[in-house]
Amino acid sequence: MNRYPLWKNLLVVAVIVIAIIYAMPNLFGDDPAVQVSASRQNTVDLQLANEIESTLKQAEIPYKGVVLEENRLLIRFSEANDQLKARELIQQSLSADDYIVALNLAPNTPPLLRSLGAKPMNLGLDLRGGVHFLMEVDMDTVLKQTLESYGSDIRILLRDKTIRYTQVNVNGDVLTFGFREEADRDAAIREINREHNEINAVIDENADRPTVAIRLNEATVRETQSLALQQNITTLRNRINELGVAEPTVQQQGQERIVVQLPGVQDTAQAKKILGATATLEFRLVDFENDVQDAINGRVPANSELFYHRDGRPYLLHKRVMLTGEHVINAASTIDGQTGSPAVSVTLDGKGARIFSNITRDNIGNPMSVVFIESKIETQIINGEEVSVRRQLPEIISVATIRDQLGKKFQITGLDGTTEARDLALLLRAGALAAPIDIVEERTVGPSLGQENIDQGFASVMIGFALVLVFMIIWYRVFGAVANLALAANLVLIVALLSMLQATLTMPGIAGIVLTVGMAVDANVLIFERIREELRMGNSPRASIDAGYAKAFSTIADANITTLIAAIVLFGFGTGTIKGFAVTLTLGILTSMFTAIVGTRMVINLIYGRQQRPKLSI
Amino acid sequence: MHLLSKETNINFVGIRKFALAFSAILLIISVYSIVTNSLNFGIDFTGGTMIEVGYPQPVDLGEIRTTLEQGGYEDAMVQNFGSLTEVLIRLPVIETENMAEISNQVVALLQSEQTEAIEVRRVEFVGPQVGEELAEDGGLAMVYALIGILIYVALRFEYRFAIASVLALVHDVVITVGFFSLFRLDFDLTVLAAILAVIGYSLNDTIVVFDRIRESFLKMRKAEPLEVINTSINATLGRTIMTSMTTLLVVLSLFIFGGEVIHAFATALMIGILVGTYSSIYVAGTAVLLMGVTKTDLMPPEKDDGEEVNPDGSQV
Numbered sequence: 001m002n003r004y005p006l007w008k009n010l011l012v013v014a015v016i017v018i019a020i021i022y023a024m025p026n027l028f029g030d031d032p033a034v035q036v037s038a039s040r041q042n043t044v045d046l047q048l049a050n051e052i053e054s055t056l057k058q059a060e061i062p063y064k065g066v067v068l069e070e071n072r073l074l075i076r077f078s079e080a081n082d083q084l085k086a087r088e089l090i091q092q093s094l095s096a097d098d099y100i101v102a103l104n105l106a107p108n109t110p111p112l113l114r115s116l117g118a119k120p121m122n123l124g125l126d127l128r129g130g131v132h133f134l135m136e137v138d139m140d141t142v143l144k145q146t147l148e149s150y151g152s153d154i155r156i157l158l159r160d161k162t163i164r165y166t167q168v169n170v171n172g173d174v175l176t177f178g179f180r181e182e183a184d185r186d187a188a189i190r191e192i193n194r195e196h197n198e199i200n201a202v203i204d205e206n207a208d209r210p211t212v213a214i215r216l217n218e219a220t221v222r223e224t225q226s227l228a229l230q231q232n233i234t235t236l237r238n239r240i241n242e243l244g245v246a247e248p249t250v251q252q253q254g255q256e257r258i259v260v261q262l263p264g265v266q267d268t269a270q271a272k273k274i275l276g277a278t279a280t281l282e283f284r285l286v287d288f289e290n291d292v293q294d295a296i297n298g299r300v301p302a303n304s305e306l307f308y309h310r311d312g313r314p315y316l317l318h319k320r321v322m323l324t325g326e327h328v329i330n331a332a333s334t335i336d337g338q339t340g341s342p343a344v345s346v347t348l349d350g351k352g353a354r355i356f357s358n359i360t361r362d363n364i365g366n367p368m369s370v371v372f373i374e375s376k377i378e379t380q381i382i383n384g385e386e387v388s389v390r391r392q393l394p395e396i397i398s399v400a401t402i403r404d405q406l407g408k409k410f411q412i413t414g415l416d417g418t419t420e421a422r423d424l425a426l427l428l429r430a431g432a433l434a435a436p437i438d439i440v441e442e443r444t445v446g447p448s449l450g451q452e453n454i455d456q457g458f459a460s461v462m463i464g465f466a467l468v469l470v471f472m473i474i475w476y477r478v479f480g481a482v483a484n485l486a487l488a489a490n491l492v493l494i495v496a497l498l499s500m501l502q503a504t505l506t507m508p509g510i511a512g513i514v515l516t517v518g519m520a521v522d523a524n525v526l527i528f529e530r531i532r533e534e535l536r537m538g539n540s541p542r543a544s545i546d547a548g549y550a551k552a553f554s555t556i557a558d559a560n561i562t563t564l565i566a567a568i569v570l571f572g573f574g575t576g577t578i579k580g581f582a583v584t585l586t587l588g589i590l591t592s593m594f595t596a597i598v599g600t601r602m603v604i605n606l607i608y609g610r611q612q613r614p615k616l617s618i
Numbered sequence: 619m620h621l622l623s624k625e626t627n628i629n630f631v632g633i634r635k636f637a638l639a640f641s642a643i644l645l646i647i648s649v650y651s652i653v654t655n656s657l658n659f660g661i662d663f664t665g666g667t668m669i670e671v672g673y674p675q676p677v678d679l680g681e682i683r684t685t686l687e688q689g690g691y692e693d694a695m696v697q698n699f700g701s702l703t704e705v706l707i708r709l710p711v712i713e714t715e716n717m718a719e720i721s722n723q724v725v726a727l728l729q730s731e732q733t734e735a736i737e738v739r740r741v742e743f744v745g746p747q748v749g750e751e752l753a754e755d756g757g758l759a760m761v762y763a764l765i766g767i768l769i770y771v772a773l774r775f776e777y778r779f780a781i782a783s784v785l786a787l788v789h790d791v792v793i794t795v796g797f798f799s800l801f802r803l804d805f806d807l808t809v810l811a812a813i814l815a816v817i818g819y820s821l822n823d824t825i826v827v828f829d830r831i832r833e834s835f836l837k838m839r840k841a842e843p844l845e846v847i848n849t850s851i852n853a854t855l856g857r858t859i860m861t862s863m864t865t866l867l868v869v870l871s872l873f874i875f876g877g878e879v880i881h882a883f884a885t886a887l888m889i890g891i892l893v894g895t896y897s898s899i900y901v902a903g904t905a906v907l908l909m910g911v912t913k914t915d916l917m918p919p920e921k922d923d924g925e926e927v928n929p930d931g932s933q934v
Binding site: 126133134136266268269272438439440441442443444445446448449452453456457459460463464465467468471472475507508510511514515517518519521522525526529532533551554555558559560561562563564565566567568569570572573578581582585 | 670672717718719721722737738739740741742743744745747748755756758759762763766767770771774807808810811814815817818819821822823825826829830833853854856857860861863864865866867868869870871872874875876877879880883884887
């Protein structure tokens with residue numbers, strides 16, 4: 001009765017051993033490192049690694065090693081000082097547009113553990129320092145812009161159909177057209193609804209004159225919002241690459257918000273400027289009459305400019321801009337109906353379509369290009385003072401031959417695959433109407449405070465843990481010692497699980513662990529008090545142990561399940577920081593059930609199980 | 619070592635009138651304070667900007683206030699945070715185009731008055747809209763947690779136990795929040811998390827007592843409900859005190875060594891644990907008694923009444 005079968009003992013031992021292995025990487029700390037990753041189509045490879053190594057050797061900067069991981073190169077140092085010097089050096093030796101050079105920390109996990117997939121926990125921004133931004137896309141403006149572009153479309157439509165309108169207004173989410181005659185109004189409604197199924201045109205009952213009220217229908221609103229959000233996420237990702245952040249996070253949160261996390265970033269003013277920059281698009285004709293090679297050598301024709309494609313190829317483009325991004329309503333990747341190959345379908349607004357149609361009519365058979373222009377804000381030192389300079393970075397994202405006179409809707413074909421089509425569509429949208437974006441929440445933690453938080457968090461866990469250990473030994477003697485073993489195992493299990501899940505540890509997360517340490521002994525207290533009670537009733541020691549565990553079980557389960565309910569609700573409603581607390585609390589409850597019930601029983605059985613009439617030290 | 623060397627037999631339920639009066643006084647003070655004083659909501663809920671800066675030497679808060687006033691930040695609250703060299707500045711929501719830039723402007727302003735570099739330790743900016751949502755979500759979380767618990771306890775025990783446990787929880791939450799209101803302590807997101815943790819913890823305590831009450835009702839067939847409840851509270855007393863002690867120990871360690879950022883969180887937990895322990899001894903049991911739970915309410919229907927059960931629970 002007081003013996004576990006062998007398999008159960010082995011199971012407990014196996015769980016603990018696995019937990020120790022996966023918790024171990026957290027003991028080894030980090031090396032300061034410089035991370036080099038490629039921007040866009042570049043790759044990092046062994047050759048680059050060799051180049052960097054020889055650069056470092058020449059400058060006599062000692063480094064511990066260079067690791068090539070997927071898409072990034074990590075160079076480890078033993079001193080933070082060497083790391084800073086090396087970053088400067090590497091930055092100078094590599095082209096800033098091709099590679100992102102950032103400071104990072106490289107976990108010092110021994111190769112044996114790494115080969116088992118064991119990694120240390122991620123530290124949250126409050127522990128490692130960095131910025132957290134919550135950005136909100138101004139959806140009212142996005143919808144207004146969309147309505148306005150429909151407005152210019154409808155004007156052209158009405159003019160074509162010779163329906164005369166008096167005035168056009170956008171008010172909130174309604175676009176109104178005024179008319180002199182009711183007949184005109186009714187005709188307009190018919191025409192608008194026939195032409196556009198994304199919007200609803202109805203009679204405006206509140207107006208004193210004949211008026212048509214036009215609203216986006218629900219599906220269009222949803223689609224517009226989700227496109228605006230996607231577009232912003234793409235542009236934010238591109239811009240963050242320029243900040244040189246090692247492990248940035250850009251994530252959608254809800255319907256209109258984006259979370260941006262930049263570990264290690266200190267200059268928040270600079271970060272805000274870069275994130276707030278805008279991008280534009282230009283459609284230009286390609287100058288194929290002059291030689292590109294001449295232009296590269298410095299002989300650029302007067303009416304042309306030299307541009308580079310994303311893939312590096314040079315092109316000569318006419319200086320005259322056919323069309324800018326503000327006329328692009330939408331761009332989506334699709335499949336070309338005729339050839340079945342990937343394509344991007346572009347929709348222009350009414351005015352844009354007219355300009356475009358005129359130019360393309362005269363240029364059938366000629367190549368046309370789309371230039372994506374990103375405004376970068378850079379800090380330069382001029383006369384000893386730091387000055388922010390806006391630099392424009394143009395880049396060709398598409399060159400295509402005009403096959404036909406193009407109008408409101410056209411397709412860009414001849415793309416390499418669906419990925420290219422999707423990227424191109426995203427860039428077109430990103431450069432089109434820029435959806436305004438605001439920072440609605442910021443949480444910045446400086447590096448020294450982060451380290452302090454780690455130290456204080458660690459100290460409070462350890463001291464709390466030690467106090468509980470002492471307390472339990474005094475109260476329950478041998479049984480207390482067994483409970484302490486379980487508590488230690490519980491701590492290891494939590495850390496192992498957090499590491500395996502690659503969860504992010506935050507300060508509230510540490511608080512959750514501390515609280516778990518306090519509450520984890522509860523199960524053992526319940527069991528031990530029961531055993532004492534059974535002993536007082538005159539039951540035999542072995543029967544008491546058995547009854548103690550059996551009777552306490554349902555109480556422990558009830559008590560823990562109710563706490564779990566609270567923890568899960570916390571997880572569901574909490575934002576980042578609160579979630580961290582909920583995660584560790586939940587994990588702690590689950591692991592403590594295992595260690596406090598199964599774990600302690602195993603040890604108690606090993607101590608007392610073989611004795612016929614043991615004397616319990618409780 | 620035994621905390622309670624013999625089986626205790628304290629008449630907890632017998633002094634229920636005093637306990638009820640005590641709880642009532644605490645509740646009245648808490649509600650009164652919450653209504654009149656409101657809470658000292660942190661920027662998590664009100665929106666605004668909070669900046670923690672570190673100076674190389676101890677600084678005069680008055681000078682910082684003057685600098686900020688001259689810079690146009692009249693509503694700035696300035697206080698030391700943890701040490702004399704660290705200063706916490708709090709600004710309410712200022713309606714401008716770029717609310718997120720305010721922190722950078724304030725830091726630049728403070729730096730202009732100093733020759734040595736000041737260190738920006740922490741910046742928190744919460745837009746008014748976000749603050750409102752956080753407050754709303756927090757309130758909802760509390761309500762959903764209580765409903766979830768109500769359902770679980772009703773299923774596992776009986777509806778009167780569920781009501782009693784939720785009453786005890788509301789008691790604990792109101793008094794903890796009241797404490798924060800009365801002493802004008804900062805009420806931010808971490809305090810809200812702590813209160814939800816207190817709900818979990820205090821419930822844990824209450825469930826253990828209820829579990830014993832249920833068990834005792836089945837064992838002590840001839841006893842009056844009052845006696846049964848008293849016996850159960852006494853039987854679990856050692857555990858209640860022991861667990862509260864260990865949890866208090868670690869929370870105390872968090873309070874002392876966890877740093878300034880976690881102070882409010884640890885305070886809320888401490889108050890909550892104390893109140894929660896008190897309520898699971900004095901309030902929860904009394905509530906069950908007042909709602910008139912009898913042993914027939916807890917009888918498993920399939921069990922035959924003819925079975926003989928001795929007072930010690932052994933069956934013959």
